[in-house]
Amino acid sequence: MQWILELAVGAFLAGITLGGPVSPSTTNRRYLEGQDGVKYNVFEHRATNSKLSFVKNSGICETTPGVNQYSGFFEARENPRQAPLVAYFEGGPGDAAEYGLFTQNGPCHFVNNESSPSLNPYSFNNYANMLYVDQPIGAGFSYGNATVNSTTAAAPIVWNLLQAFYDSFPEYENRDFGIFTESYGGHYGPEFASYILEQNAAISRGDLHAKEIRLVALGVSNGWFDATIQEKANIEYVYNNSYRRLINETFYKELLTRYDIKCKPALDRCAEVGTTEACYAAWQSYMNEIDYPIIGVLNEEYPGFYLGDIRDPSLRAPTTHVAYLQRLDVQEALGAKVNFTEQSGAAGFILSGDDARSFVSQLSSVVQAGVRVLIWTGDADYVSNWLGTLGVADSIEWPGREKFANQDVRPYTLNGVQKGTFKSLDNLTFMRIFEAGHNVPFYRKFSFIRLGLD
Template sequence: MKVSLTTTTTWWLLLSLSCYQLACYANQIDNLNRLINSKKSRNPQRTEPWTDQSKVRNVMSPVDIGPQEGMMEADKIKTLPGQPEGVDFDQYAGYLTVDPKAGRALFYYFVESPQSSSSKPLVLWLNGGPGCSSLGYGAMEELGPFRVNSDGKTLYRNEYAWNNVANVLFLETPAGVGFSYSNTSSDYSNLGDNNTAEDSYTFLVNWFERFPQYKNRDFFITGESYAGHYVPQLAYTILSKNTSKTIINLKGIAIGNAWIDDNLCTKGMFDFFWTHALNSDETNAAINKYCDFATGQLSTSCDQYQTQGVREYGQIDLYNVYAPLCKSSAPPPPTAGVIREYDPCSDKYVNSYLNLAEVQAALHAKHTNWTTCGDLRWTDSPSTVLPTIQQLIASGIRVWIYSGDTDGRVPVTSSRYSINALNLPVETAWYPWYTDGEVGGYVLGYKGVVFTTVRGAGHMVPTNQPQRALIMISSFLEGNLPPSS
């Protein structure tokens, strides 16, 4: 018997409401749960590989390349309101049109490295959702050069920003996310994996025209969560469309706490609940008895016990199960300095900052009511991207999958199940890696994929463990495994 829409909706409401009441990452949970549960209610589910769905469209569709002369200089940011003194790198922001006829444009924020930017690689960062902002999360809360103070008006320096080791590009994709927009309203109701990959590719081709000095640079794509779809799909699109005219020098991908396979990720989530004392033995036994994760055909009893499992873990931040909650009704005064302890209320500060008129003007953004995640109608999402990852492995590019080990929504167990499904031989046995004399995580090297954990990090790895995240991504960019001592 198929899961009913009513019980499925109940499960999603429990997940999203528990987080909303606690002021944690409600929008990310809302968007991912809404998508997964809408897919459960479809009959039949889409199971064909994404590469088969998109082959003709991705390879044959033309790319609009607009005039870019003078646009790089126009996009240069003079200064961000409230930024600290001593900023020693260039930053840019603006729009690139990906469909002139529809008036569809994507917004980006780009920061160069303070040291030797001309020789460092280019890294693209994508947040997931689907429909969540790489500017709000990635740039302002995770790996960007600044964090927002609790006053919502000033910034402080992130000493572990990834632009220490690369030039980093943050893209708000698709249209309807953050400052990205379309003048054609139907674009907002026809979103999915295919057109996100296409628009992101068109963006990149035009961006390289605007920043021609990066055309031959080593290029890497990174991201987290539903970017487990975005990143490999964009990489596949690039490799499929690379020609002598539009070649992009893609070297590798790295995805964190990645939603890769619907069934394996869901199984991994409930196994994580039980192994981390968030569910009872009885609920865990019932989920394993009634839920057929191999086929995705979930019975009413399965859904009933999954709903009970969500109810049992209580009022916690599912994206970092050991983190404190945001309880303050009013933020404390700002404090000076560099990166500080994890602040569970930081998304509030970012929302306030990016809605300041002077900030939007400095970013060259259209005046809008900026939100962290868009309420998007997602129409195209395969149940798995494992076939796409297999094709990337076969292409020879670098593939890393990393996981913060305290994330309960797309946990380390989900990553392990997804990688195990690839049936890859092990080349480097499991070992602990280190930062400052402490274990930073664990790594296992397969033929074609490196799997690494980041100890003490939740869903947003660079937020919870910024130093360990920087060591990890530095190793990835250098083509080395994380340090064993």
């Protein structure tokens, strides 16, 4: 089976062909390859039987003097030789990583409806070497003929990609490594991190010969972790939030009854048996009984309503990058082999029941392992609102669970101004960010990367 997963950072095609044809050699190989006028650096990785190809310093996005970029990868602007390595995964499911890159935390962004990007002074690569990954296949610049329709199926592919990356760039092997993600990343982040820890354990036992990944941090913004907790929180949020009450008391009570009678039993069944049929049925239950009815009421009361920011539908990240990345000249500079696709594969994840499955267990194992975990949420977001993510944080199984859950939140201030609230115990931190919607860094230009990786 052959397919290609691009390491995408602004198109920054770095293709890794897992199981694809490589030279008949027992060692890794490096060489330059010209194709359609594009010069690729190619690395054949024997351990995963894969090929990694990338363009160096395309001139797209990161133009800071002296800062190198490779397809899908940006060096840190500050002290790249010692800075940690961070992999970023967009949510969705099926959203391209370029969305987060261009609208939130990447080296460049679009300002005032400009058609070309300019440098982002708040980029995460100020302090970390950033690797943006397009997945599943079909999202962004990724392409291939395999099907990935669940979070657990994606995890080993991501791990293989990281193995090839480390062998291609061995100077990053012993760096602190972190995962940052958002939205559906409440599935991706815990599962990918948990899988890495499992592989590390196998390496330590001598059961697996591979590169240990020094995972130290996991950050999830407005994450979708657990439908059982978060669907009930959705009902609470639209009735009682700090901005405006969106439904009346009668509808609120009706939704709670629907949750108790129809949704909760279906979600319990999904958790108990874990089959595609049971979990897809659970997804249908909460969408039909809770989310679709809420959306219908809100669209009727507030035309153009945006679930990602209940204050104003115009307060959302632009998608200017989509047209930019579909330009032929941009794709030629990046060495892209397919056209850019903003989202792909969402239907497969839904139909497999993946959306309804809880990843709190995996999240718990990550916290138990001592990895620093940051769960932060913009409080104007309905989609994965702060009431739900707080409920998830309080439910994590670890020695500090009771103390953390009973801890009051405290003001979070920046330059003397309160920007939110937070609570923190040992390696777990929860933050509520005021006046921010679903894509927090778009609203608040904080370099939270340091919270997890200092």
